[in-house]
Amino acid sequence: MQFVGRKTWAIAEGYIPGESHGPAPAMTSHEACCILNPSDQAAHVAITIFFEDRDPTGPFRFEIPARRTKHLRVNNFEDPEKIPYDTPYSSLIESDVPIVVQHTRLDSRQAENALLSTIAFPAG
Amino acid sequence: MQFVGRKTWAIAEGYIPGESHGPAPAMTSHEACCILNPSDQAAHVAITIFFEDRDPTGPFRFEIPARRTKHLRVNNFEDPEKIPYDTPYSSLIESDVPIVVQHTRLDSRQAENALLSTIAFPAG
């Protein structure tokens, strides 16, 4: 396997809608930080969350095994703290091996869901 | 913190739908220019808005404090002028320190909302 990915990524958008319609957990409003680790080594990932009016929080730590993906739901982040709903934030993702990161939101505040997604910004 | 981001970004899409459904301000149709400043210095940001049939307007000036994000609603831009609704535009974002920029629209012209988002183009 060739060298695929980057070690530092950023996502400027971030917002977990506080309301939902439809069966949980699939249709619960959420944001996902999708990470692919195509390498042959486990990736140790640290995510820092930035806010508009307070200091950043984190790092939130995750291990992505070799040749695996993890679709991390930001709603489920717990350590060091929960991410508040209905609050703008941004994410910085740092890894010790190259990874690929994509940002997705499912918004089911209204009766029908809406989606957005983008490859994150490869920062380093 | 390592050096993360770029000083010049561009967003070719831009359109604020003039109608909305649902409770304001959350469900009001809007566009957001989401900016992350992960650095240890305040970012002084100047946004120029381009149109199809008139000269550009701006700069719209914002300060993003160190280690903060701002999700700027284009609907709220006021100085030097309001951005008209139902009008195609593009954005050029220039900063004195590296930042990361993402573009998002919430369109609630119909009863259920739709979303789009993309990392902006890192131009310099």
Place this chain on the structure above:
Amino acid sequence: MQFVGRKTWAIAEGYIPGESHGPAPAMTSHEACCILNPSDQAAHVAITIFFEDRDPTGPFRFEIPARRTKHLRVNNFEDPEKIPYDTPYSSLIESDVPIVVQHTRLDSRQAENALLSTIAFPAG
């Protein structure tokens, strides 16, 4: 103005839904090729459209004046031919001065509209 953009861009997705709900033209299902020309010279743009099972068509030629944007609706392309609905295609955008390109679809086949958008791939 600094040098912003690239001269060659590609969009791999492309599909104009053949049905629509809601008032035309705003809510008509469509794809847009949004182009920003932030430079001080007019951009002469040539778009080639690729298909799954026939030779490409084009070039479709457009001029984007200096310091202007154009949100080109692919539905309205006419010369050398119309782009068929309900048909997968891709786009290659070539310009004589640097530009920035973003791809957007509004899909109103069902009662409520859906949106997608991404910055195009800067290919050269």
Place this chain on the structure above:
Amino acid sequence: MQFVGRKTWAIAEGYIPGESHGPAPAMTSHEACCILNPSDQAAHVAITIFFEDRDPTGPFRFEIPARRTKHLRVNNFEDPEKIPYDTPYSSLIESDVPIVVQHTRLDSRQAENALLSTIAFPAG
């Protein structure tokens, strides 16, 4: 034609919703891997699919003729195996000639469809 594209791409998101509303196949929930081959040679493409809790599967092999696009529906992948629904995955796309890749999902689990799309990450 100048040299356009890259030989290795990655998509970190991936999820085929297991339910759909509306007429098949257009409105069936699906993911598409849209590939443009603008070159004068056929592209031989190998796609590897990564999961959260098992080894990757593939390669899924496709030929994209010269100057053609293919919008590959992941739902239709069959050899060496089907991709399960309602299961997070990621994709690595490798080609022997430069191509451009974009990722799209149509989600019709609820009565109205939602869309997401992003240019894939150009990894090599």
